[in-house]
Amino acid sequence: MKMKALTTLFACAIAFATTTNADDALLSWNDTAPKKAIVSFVEKVTKEGSPYFVKPEERIATFDNDGTLWAEQPIYFQFQFALDRVKALAPQHPEWKNKEPFNHLIAGDMKAFLAGGEKSVMAVMAASHTGITTDEFDKIVKDWLRTARHPKTGRLYTEMVYQPMLELLTYVRANGFKTFIVSGGGVEFMRCFAEQTYGIPPEQVVGSSGKLKFEMRDGKPVLVKLPEVQFIDDKQGKPIGIETFIGRRPIAAFGNSDGDQQMLEWTTAGNGARFALLVHHDDAEREWAYDRKSSIGKLDKAWDEAVAKGWTVVSMKDDWATIFPPTK
Amino acid sequence: MKMKALTTLFACAIAFATTTNADDALLSWNDTAPKKAIVSFVEKVTKEGSPYFVKPEERIATFDNDGTLWAEQPIYFQFQFALDRVKALAPQHPEWKNKEPFNHLIAGDMKAFLAGGEKSVMAVMAASHTGITTDEFDKIVKDWLRTARHPKTGRLYTEMVYQPMLELLTYVRANGFKTFIVSGGGVEFMRCFAEQTYGIPPEQVVGSSGKLKFEMRDGKPVLVKLPEVQFIDDKQGKPIGIETFIGRRPIAAFGNSDGDQQMLEWTTAGNGARFALLVHHDDAEREWAYDRKSSIGKLDKAWDEAVAKGWTVVSMKDDWATIFPPTK
Numbered sequence: 073m074k075m076k077a078l079t080t081l082f083a084c085a086i087a088f089a090t091t092t093n094a095d096d097a098l099l100s101w102n103d104t105a106p107k108k109a110i111v112s113f114v115e116k117v118t119k120e121g122s123p124y125f126v127k128p129e130e131r132i133a134t135f136d137n138d139g140t141l142w143a144e145q146p147i148y149f150q151f152q153f154a155l156d157r158v159k160a161l162a163p164q165h166p167e168w169k170n171k172e173p174f175n176h177l178i179a180g181d182m183k184a185f186l187a188g189g190e191k192s193v194m195a196v197m198a199a200s201h202t203g204i205t206t207d208e209f210d211k212i213v214k215d216w217l218r219t220a221r222h223p224k225t226g227r228l229y230t231e232m233v234y235q236p237m238l239e240l241l242t243y244v245r246a247n248g249f250k251t252f253i254v255s256g257g258g259v260e261f262m263r264c265f266a267e268q269t270y271g272i273p274p275e276q277v278v279g280s281s282g283k284l285k286f287e288m289r290d291g292k293p294v295l296v297k298l299p300e301v302q303f304i305d306d307k308q309g310k311p312i313g314i315e316t317f318i319g320r321r322p323i324a325a326f327g328n329s330d331g332d333q334q335m336l337e338w339t340t341a342g343n344g345a346r347f348a349l350l351v352h353h354d355d356a357e358r359e360w361a362y363d364r365k366s367s368i369g370k371l372d373k374a375w376d377e378a379v380a381k382g383w384t385v386v387s388m389k390d391d392w393a394t395i396f397p398p399t400k
Numbered sequence: 401m402k403m404k405a406l407t408t409l410f411a412c413a414i415a416f417a418t419t420t421n422a423d424d425a426l427l428s429w430n431d432t433a434p435k436k437a438i439v440s441f442v443e444k445v446t447k448e449g450s451p452y453f454v455k456p457e458e459r460i461a462t463f464d465n466d467g468t469l470w471a472e473q474p475i476y477f478q479f480q481f482a483l484d485r486v487k488a489l490a491p492q493h494p495e496w497k498n499k500e501p502f503n504h505l506i507a508g509d510m511k512a513f514l515a516g517g518e519k520s521v522m523a524v525m526a527a528s529h530t531g532i533t534t535d536e537f538d539k540i541v542k543d544w545l546r547t548a549r550h551p552k553t554g555r556l557y558t559e560m561v562y563q564p565m566l567e568l569l570t571y572v573r574a575n576g577f578k579t580f581i582v583s584g585g586g587v588e589f590m591r592c593f594a595e596q597t598y599g600i601p602p603e604q605v606v607g608s609s610g611k612l613k614f615e616m617r618d619g620k621p622v623l624v625k626l627p628e629v630q631f632i633d634d635k636q637g638k639p640i641g642i643e644t645f646i647g648r649r650p651i652a653a654f655g656n657s658d659g660d661q662q663m664l665e666w667t668t669a670g671n672g673a674r675f676a677l678l679v680h681h682d683d684a685e686r687e688w689a690y691d692r693k694s695s696i697g698k699l700d701k702a703w704d705e706a707v708a709k710g711w712t713v714v715s716m717k718d719d720w721a722t723i724f725p726p727t728k
Contacts, residue, residue, distance in 0.1 A: 129595075129601055132603075206643055250603070252603075259644065259647065260643075260647070263647045267457075273457055273648075274646065274647030274648050275460075275578070275580075275603075275604070275645070275646045275647055275648065276603070277647060281644050284640045284643060284644070285636075286636035286637075286639050286640060286662055286666075292669050293639065293662065293665045293666050293669050295639060295640060295643050295666075302631075302644070303630075308613075308614035309614075311614050311621065311623060312612045312614060312623060315534055315588075315612060315623050316587065316609050316612070316630070317603070317645060318602065318603045319587065319588070319591045319602030319603055319605060320601075320602050320603065334614055334621065337621045338614075338621050338623075341620050341621050
């Protein structure tokens with residue numbers, strides 16, 4: 073056996089040594105019903121010979137991002153990025169001073185801006201997300217993530233992730249699951265941090281996307297981001313995104329809002345053991361408390377369905393010992 | 401260490417033991433320039449400490465399907481499936497007897513059918529691929545693949561794959577590459593055989609797709625295939641498909657026609673060592689011979705670019721010792 077062989081075998085052994093034991097893995101979960109439900113499900117589908125056993129290649133788990141893996145208050149972080157980007161671009165666009173909705177942003181009048189509704193939001197998304205190449209966008213987002221801080225906590229946005237969910241991702245992967253993000257967020261935005269933050273590689277991130285255009289510039293190909301929607305990965309779009317991008321029905325799905333309802337329905341409608349979980353934001357002290365009436369992360373119909381169908385509902389207040397990871 | 405631990409470690413060792421040695425792996429490749437170029441590239445990017453070393457997670461290789469992994473003559477196999485499906489459905493559609501282009505198919509008049517051009521093709525694709533759920537489509541395709549045989553060779557279509565490319569897939573995977581299909585073919589069609597035939601799981605298949613609709617039927621969610629195009633993964637669409645589905649630029653790409661040109665351009669425009677290969681169908685005896693003038697798998701501009709840029713061009717006649725695998 074060559075040196076390379078030994079190294080590889082050793083790496084294999086290390087990888088294996090990652091704990092698959094729930095008590096060691098799910099340290100930030102209180103010993104309440106949700107943790108027990110997760111562990112019971114994982115043990116059931118991984119136990120060889122069990123009637124619920126699922127082959128590793130079919131152990132697909134999908135996770136919403138905003139409100140499920142990281143926070144989403146006071147506004148979606150990607151939208152905060154868009155606002156910051158518009159402000160950074162404003163000096164190059166003197167015409168924005170007299171152009172809705174940019175004039176309101178430049179004047180710092182969020183109330184006037186929000187009065188413009190979805191049209192204003194889309195204008196800001198287009199101005200911040202399109203007209204540049206995919207490589208340029210990648211660099212801009214990564215620069216922002218390295219420096220921008222959350223207005224309430226002062227943390228980097230990538231530190232606004234939920235420690236219990238990081239542990240859950242590690243735990244299910246150690247049990248042979250392949251973890252995917254399936255989120256309404258922009259697929260290219262999320263790929264800028266998903267691998268480093270969640271251990272989820274770009275090819276396992278499913279999200280909303282805009283149209284792209286292939287162009288030659290100075291003899292080199294580029295992909296230009298166009299201000300046209302290609303696909304919205306939310307609500308009914310989530311099972312469609314799963315089918316189109318992954319092509320296999322998940323056996324477990326994790327969300328936090330009505331935008332995840334159809335993903336959970338699609339997941340649990342498959343044969344064999346299935347698992348569906350909703351994170352309920354009920355911890356005003358350590359995070360935020362919002363559900364049925366919230367404009368962001370509204371949890372209403374999906375909650376009713378969870379209760380009716382016995383899906384697992386996590387109370388952040390009661391079921392999570394820790395919310396955020398230690399800062400670096 | 402528990403029994404499970406031992407088993408896993410043993411599986412790891414077995415997986416590792418899969419040969420990474422080119423001479424053992426690429427048995428159906430003659431010892432000519434293309435094989436040498438492949439091996440040289442793979443050794444370069446996998447050698448730790450080399451200036452060309454690429455981390456395993458970035459070893460993305462993309463493969464066209466029709467004409468690259470399996471044959472595409474006398475017509476694309478997916479189109480043969482569509483024709484067979486229309487014939488199977490004809491008894492349920494008496495109105496087709498008087499309706500273009502179905503009347504020509506029922507009468508067996510391919511010349512009249514083909515005179516209808518793209519419009520006729522699209523009508524047949526819609527009739528055979530849409531109006532059913534994704535689960536129904538999956539079953540129909542798998543049934544067809546189990547029984548339908550190629551008109552010239554009498555082989556199952558999944559036996560019309562190229563043995564040297566199967567070996568190449570195995571060889572690059574044994575060297576830490578993640579292999580993807582990036583094809584103009586329908587993504588759901590290809591996923592019906594890609595895992596079993598090529599070892600490429602559904603989530604690593606990128607292809608053309610139609611729009612889907614999420615619906616509740618008897619309290620169960622289904623996805624219905626609509627007769628509207630969502631995305632065409634061909635020509636300029638291939639880099640776009642790669643960016644949208646994979647989110648990482650490949651370091652190696654494999655194709656056979658002008659439809660692959662932009663994928664190869666996109667791949668080779670990245671930094672570091674890159675590899676681009678075109679399969680040239682020049683073996684009329686063992687397969688088919690066609691290139692610049694062919695309506696299927698036209699290889700013209702991409703060939704010129706390959707010559708100009710030093711991409712590897714495989715002569716099926718000279719570089720492949722075997723074309724098809726033994727039948728089962």
